[in-house]
Amino acid sequence: MSDAATLRLPWAVSPEPVGSPDAEALLREYYTEVADRYFALHEGRSSTPAEIDEGVAEYPSADLTPPNGMLLLARHGGTVAGCAGVRMLDARTAELKQMFVRAGRRGLGGAGVLLTAAERVAAQWGAERVRLDTRLDLVEAVALYRRHGFVEIDPYHEDPYAEIFFEKRLGEGAGSVG
Numbered sequence: 001m002s003d004a005a006t007l008r009l010p011w012a013v014s015p016e017p018v019g020s021p022d023a024e025a026l027l028r029e030y031y032t033e034v035a036d037r038y039f040a041l042h043e044g045r046s047s048t049p050a051e052i053d054e055g056v057a058e059y060p061s062a063d064l065t066p067p068n069g070m071l072l073l074a075r076h077g078g079t080v081a082g083c084a085g086v087r088m089l090d091a092r093t094a095e096l097k098q099m100f101v102r103a104g105r106r107g108l109g110g111a112g113v114l115l116t117a118a119e120r121v122a123a124q125w126g127a128e129r130v131r132l133d134t135r136l137d138l139v140e141a142v143a144l145y146r147r148h149g150f151v152e153i154d155p156y157h158e159d160p161y162a163e164i165f166f167e168k169r170l171g172e173g174a175g176s177v178g
Contacts, residue, residue, distance in 0.1 A: 009077030011110055013117040016073040018061045026083045030100035031055050041137050063087050070121055074114050081105040084114040086121045094122030096132040115148050123170050133162035
């Protein structure tokens with residue numbers, strides 16, 4: 001398929017069970033990428049399959065299930081291309097988790113589509129704000145969140161890998177997304 005044809009493919013986002021084959025594959029890909037980047041930066045190597053297994057177990061996605069969480073999968077032209085998790089931290093605060101777009105589909109608008117869908121879910125659940133954490137070496141993610149109106153906040157939890165925290169206030173009437 002030509003580059004021009006790829007650019008015209010539609011994005012679609014829908015909820016997906018965390019245990020589905022597509023979800024499991026994307027979540028493992030996500031974790032592999034962030035782990036590989038971490039190990040490359042700090043230890044000059046890639047992660048091992050055992051380290052990925054440990055990481056997936058240490059950061060499970062089981063809480064991304066209704067009624068207080070949801071995993072969203074993005075498809076680009078029908079091909080599974082990315083994911084984002086949303087979970088409620090409290091009655092008015094949602095958290096964005098496992099935001100990921102496959103390398104071959106980056107730069108085509110999928111991250112923005114996923115963020116918008118995640119914000120819509122959070123608003124429908126009554127959230128007034130969405131929070132997230134990330135690492136400073138994930139510069140593309142930091143830039144994406146800033147471009148989409150997230151502002152840096154003080155840490156709201158402790159995690160050895162969370163280096164920067166963001167929040168976005170959801171607008172008036174955001175809960176009435178139709």
